[in-house]
Amino acid sequence: MTFAQKVLSRASGKEAYPGDIVSAKIDLAMSHENAALVLRSFKEIGAKEVWDPEKIVLLFDHRIPANTTKAAEGHQSVRNFVRSEMLPNFYDLREGICHQVLPEKGHVLPGMLIVGTDSHTTTYGALGAFSTGIGATEMAAVWATGELWMKVPKTFRFNLTGKLNDPVTAKDVILHLIGKMGADGCDYRCTEFVGPVVDAMSISGRMTMCNMSMEMGAKAGVTFPDDRTRDYLKGRTSKEWVPVTSDKDADVEKVFDMDLTGLSPQVAYPHSVDNVKPVEEMTGIPVDQAVIGSCTNGRAEDLLAAEQILHGRHIPDSVRLIVVPASREVYLWAADSGILASLVRSGAIVTNPGCGPCLGAHQGLLAPGERCIATTNRNFRGRMGSPESEVYLASPATVAASALKGQIADPREVRA
Amino acid sequence: MKGKVWKYGDHVNTDVIIPGRYLDDYDFKNMAKHAMEDLDPRFAKDVSYGDIIVAGRNFGCGSSREQAPLALKHAGVGAVVAISFARIFYRNAINIGLPVIEFDATGMFEKGDVALINMEKGVIINETSGRTSRFEPLPGFLLEILKEGGLVPHSAKRFH
Numbered sequence A: 001m002t003f004a005q006k007v008l009s010r011a012s013g014k015e016a017y018p019g020d021i022v023s024a025k026i027d028l029a030m031s032h033e034n035a036a037l038v039l040r041s042f043k044e045i046g047a048k049e050v051w052d053p054e055k056i057v058l059l060f061d062h063r064i065p066a067n068t069t070k071a072a073e074g075h076q077s078v079r080n081f082v083r084s085e086m087l088p089n090f091y092d093l094r095e096g097i098c099h100q101v102l103p104e105k106g107h108v109l110p111g112m113l114i115v116g117t118d119s120h121t122t123t124y125g126a127l128g129a130f131s132t133g134i135g136a137t138e139m140a141a142v143w144a145t146g147e148l149w150m151k152v153p154k155t156f157r158f159n160l161t162g163k164l165n166d167p168v169t170a171k172d173v174i175l176h177l178i179g180k181m182g183a184d185g186c187d188y189r190c191t192e193f194v195g196p197v198v199d200a201m202s203i204s205g206r207m208t209m210c211n212m213s214m215e216m217g218a219k220a221g222v223t224f225p226d227d228r229t230r231d232y233l234k235g236r237t238s239k240e241w242v243p244v245t246s247d248k249d250a251d252v253e254k255v256f257d258m259d260l261t262g263l264s265p266q267v268a269y270p271h272s273v274d275n276v277k278p279v280e281e282m283t284g285i286p287v288d289q290a291v292i293g294s295c296t297n298g299r300a301e302d303l304l305a306a307e308q309i310l311h312g313r314h315i316p317d318s319v320r321l322i323v324v325p326a327s328r329e330v331y332l333w334a335a336d337s338g339i340l341a342s343l344v345r346s347g348a349i350v351t352n353p354g355c356g357p358c359l360g361a362h363q364g365l366l367a368p369g370e371r372c373i374a375t376t377n378r379n380f381r382g383r384m385g386s387p388e389s390e391v392y393l394a395s396p397a398t399v400a401a402s403a404l405k406g407q408i409a410d411p412r413e414v415r416a
Numbered sequence B: 001m002k003g004k005v006w007k008y009g010d011h012v013n014t015d016v017i018i019p020g021r022y023l024d025d026y027d028f029k030n031m032a033k034h035a036m037e038d039l040d041p042r043f044a045k046d047v048s049y050g051d052i053i054v055a056g057r058n059f060g061c062g063s064s065r066e067q068a069p070l071a072l073k074h075a076g077v078g079a080v081v082a083i084s085f086a087r088i089f090y091r092n093a094i095n096i097g098l099p100v101i102e103f104d105a106t107g108m109f110e111k112g113d114v115a116l117i118n119m120e121k122g123v124i125i126n127e128t129s130g131r132t133s134r135f136e137p138l139p140g141f142l143l144e145i146l147k148e149g150g151l152v153p154h155s156a157k158r159f160h
Helices: A003-012 A035-045 A068-083 A099-102 A119-127 A138-144 A171-183 A203-216 A227-234 A300-310 A330-334 A337-347 A396-405 A411-415 B028-033 B067-075 B087-096 B140-147 B153-157
Strands: A021-025 A028-031 A056-058 A113-116 A129-131 A148-150 A155-161 A190-194 A220-222 A252-258 A266-268 A275-280 A287-291 A320-324 A346-352 A371-374 A388-395 B002-007 B052-055 B078-081 B100-102 B116-119 B123-126 B132-134
Touching: A003 A021, A003 A113, A003 A129, A003 A190, A021 A220, A028 A099, A028 A138, A028 A300, A035 A068, A035 A138, A035 A287, A035 B067, A099 A119, A099 A330, A113 A388, A119 A129, A119 A203, A119 A227, A119 A320, A138 A148, A138 B087, A138 B153, A155 B028, A171 A220, A171 A266, A190 A203, A203 A220, A203 A227, A203 A300, A287 A300, A287 A396, A300 A320, A300 A330, A300 A337, A300 A396, A300 A411, A330 A337, A337 A346, A371 A396, A396 A411, B028 B067, B052 B116, B067 B087, B078 B116, B087 B100, B140 B153
Parallel strands: A028 A056, A028 A113, A113 A129, A155 A190, A155 A252, A190 A220, A287 A320, A287 A371, A320 A346, A371 A388, B002 B052, B052 B078, B078 B100
Antiparallel strands: A021 A148, A266 A275, A266 A388, B002 B116, B116 B123, B123 B132
8 A cells, every 4th residue: 555545544444545535534734824714614614613622733824923904813813713712732923834833843743644724734744744735614624523535646656866966955856856747747646755865865855845745736745754754753742653654565656766866956937836947057047035934945954055155255235135934943043053143144134933925925025027036835926926026946055045146046156 | 507718728826816915805805806816917807707717737726725716706707617727726616616627628618708517417518619518527525515505514514
């Protein structure tokens, strides 16, 4: 059986095969701001109480602190609900981005079935969970019943071999895969990332991979637990867990063997995430703004990679560099380690932990004609502001190098 | 259902269906005024109740925002017919009661043609040209959710 089959078989209480539609019991249900929408539907459904308060995690990250009165009202309605239902796992706006905070706080364990009202819920696959994004209304049904219908996905396996040359990282790998597969190349599939490249990746890098697996259509992305997973979970949870992996003879629809030796830093051109080219083919494009952050690349090693490029140097006045730590834990680490001070000395603006400008709500929107290079996950038209602006996606090292040069730049050259 | 056709290409994403800047407004009628704004500014102004969107591959890719199908529904859209859908959009559409049909109708419709669709029978007709095609109807339990107006009324039965 595949990993996806095993998790969904356990959750539905019967042997699940690709294509089956099962009713699955949910282990963890996450919502951010759109919990306001969830609770509206929840009240309409008429359930007296949520099915299991322990299994619901709520926080705010998209618009924090509230950027409009309407956003504040949304926050308020969720806070009132949390109080009246006495939900124990609520982090308000203090902790940062859901996809960073849930793993940090030990909510995510290998083998779990997790749903979240956010498309990048696939991130939790980095710890070996089956994790996928759903809508607000179906989350209301989950709150009421603890169950959700799901189609058991087929599996694509990416066997990634070779060795990445510094400063090429997980972001470059996943952008490369998205470019090869296309924005719908893995539609409805569970994507498994295996092989020496993945084994050598930190949990942080694996989160980047699983996070953006959804940008090629994946229902879930997963990397399987190992010693790094054990180390990450140590001290974060006291709960027992058993790794779930695909069997050797599992029914995998397709295996993609890719040797990544010599892979260049990758950049996704506007206005689609699969419009990917190696950085050397697009250096020299001027940028107005550079953003380092998001659930894709706002972690400690991402900030560190940027700082290593920028260390002791100053970005030009023509560029706005916005750094958004993914969580309070990351923020404190960056503060204590001196990384934050160094980035600020280089000319960065550092915001509170959260989604930042990624989804175009606040904290750095773009005017018509402006260009931004960002470590975020989407470059759709109008994503970060004006529909006449452009967003380029890249790794923290490439974004930092580009901020320094005022134009899209190859981090290998800027570092040398 | 019957309506005039709006035609779009591949990978129509949730950010152009309803841009992030409007997501703080939970009044869906207001929000619907901005439906498709970044892709087709005429859409929200000219769309009529029951109109049908015909599109290419991977319709609704991107974010999990349920406001995407909600914006289309509240703008008056009666159904979306696309070669393929992104999975969360597809689920959301059914859950909020917006019919979605996975079928390549791009060759049989021009913008402004009148489409007639029978969800149960799996028949789609271009009344303007007279062409008729068949598609695989949705599984019974999804049709039932749609008929009841979405997952909320469907689930409410369990609690009332």
